[in-house]
Amino acid sequence: MPAGPRPTGPKLWLGPAAVLAAAALLVTGCSSTHKGSGSSTAAGAATTAPAPSASNQTEQDYQQVINQVLPSVVQITAGDSLGSGIVFDDKGDIVTNAHVVGTAQTFTVTLANSTKPLDATLVGSYPQSDLAVIKLSSPPGGLKPATFADSSKVAIGQITLAMGSPLGLSSSVTQGIVSAVGRTVSEPQTSGSPGATIGNMVQTSAAINPGNSGGALVNLSSQVIGINTLTAVDPELGNSAAPGIGFAIPAATVTSIANQLITSGTVTNSGRAALGVTVRPYFDANFQPAGAVIVSVSSGGPAAAAGLQAGDVITKINDTAITSPSGLTTALAGFSPGDKVTVGYQRDGKNQSADVTLGTL
Numbered sequence: 001m002p003a004g005p006r007p008t009g010p011k012l013w014l015g016p017a018a019v020l021a022a023a024a025l026l027v028t029g030c031s032s033t034h035k036g037s038g039s040s041t042a043a044g045a046a047t048t049a050p051a052p053s054a055s056n057q058t059e060q061d062y063q064q065v066i067n068q069v070l071p072s073v074v075q076i077t078a079g080d081s082l083g084s085g086i087v088f089d090d091k092g093d094i095v096t097n098a099h100v101v102g103t104a105q106t107f108t109v110t111l112a113n114s115t116k117p118l119d120a121t122l123v124g125s126y127p128q129s130d131l132a133v134i135k136l137s138s139p140p141g142g143l144k145p146a147t148f149a150d151s152s153k154v155a156i157g158q159i160t161l162a163m164g165s166p167l168g169l170s171s172s173v174t175q176g177i178v179s180a181v182g183r184t185v186s187e188p189q190t191s192g193s194p195g196a197t198i199g200n201m202v203q204t205s206a207a208i209n210p211g212n213s214g215g216a217l218v219n220l221s222s223q224v225i226g227i228n229t230l231t232a233v234d235p236e237l238g239n240s241a242a243p244g245i246g247f248a249i250p251a252a253t254v255t256s257i258a259n260q261l262i263t264s265g266t267v268t269n270s271g272r273a274a275l276g277v278t279v280r281p282y283f284d285a286n287f288q289p290a291g292a293v294i295v296s297v298s299s300g301g302p303a304a305a306a307g308l309q310a311g312d313v314i315t316k317i318n319d320t321a322i323t324s325p326s327g328l329t330t331a332l333a334g335f336s337p338g339d340k341v342t343v344g345y346q347r348d349g350k351n352q353s354a355d356v357t358l359g360t361l
Helices: 057-072 251-264 325-333
Strands: 011-014 040-042 073-078 081-087 093-096 106-110 118-126 131-136 159-164 172-186 197-204 216-218 224-234 240-250 277-283 289-297 313-317 340-347 350-357
Touching: 057 073, 057 081, 057 159, 057 172, 057 216, 073 093, 073 159, 081 159, 081 224, 093 251, 106 131, 118 251, 131 251, 159 224, 172 240, 172 325, 197 224, 197 325, 224 251, 240 251, 277 313, 277 325, 289 325, 313 325
Parallel strands: none
Antiparallel strands: 011 224, 073 081, 073 106, 081 093, 093 131, 106 118, 118 131, 159 172, 159 216, 172 197, 197 240, 216 224, 224 240, 277 289, 289 313, 313 340, 340 350
């Protein structure tokens, strides 16, 4: 089903595709000395401050995870834009967001332990789930693929670390928790991305900024639980970033799509539910959005098997009202192939319903 306008709800911006140039930072040094600070003992005699003595298990856990996972997170340059990526295997395949690669075919990649850019080319992109794979042209030895988590074990309250290149600052780490799971989020359309509605996303309070897109959201077992993709904006604050509300594509979706792109360059099993219809907006007599009218039905698909026809106006999926194509996309994103739903529709002005076993997008 073609993507429609973004549905009403939290406004989101891509975690983002693009940082137009690496951030330039002004750093000022503080030369003043405070009495009793330990920074000097007498005129002209300076001592070295002792190393921090305080430590705790959580801090050690953080440092261990960073040491294990950060070498697997890379910076990607696509034209004038910067983003992040994750080393997927030792053959040089790197998984990232589709909106990071955009329409580019060639890229430069900088590994966490190197300042030398490496050439890479596009393996495949699947914008419907905002995922893509690129491949290093000459993979160096010692690549460290990331370990991906079991998405079903991700739970609210788990500590997370977000790794990537926010604002072009490579190998940066922020921390937070998993603040929700199972979110369905719609991306806006941009020049480099057609937009997508993605289900089952992981919500996190870890800071995600422009340039973090495609980077890793990691648990304290040094496993990638998702790819950082979006952050919310607050319309009441001029669409500025809403602190602590970011979203990551779950690991299960990442590995499934990446493996298909690496194997064949295409995706034949998205893991996402579909009705097998093409739709367009429908408006009532007052010119208000009132459903998604079916333009065509895929032969042998779920809708066809349930008796739906071109011209039918879909108005409900189970108890969820459908007023637009994008509303239909969002509703379906909450289901899996094989799930059974009741589709409410109008035919010749009469309300009807049909039980449909969903197929695969």
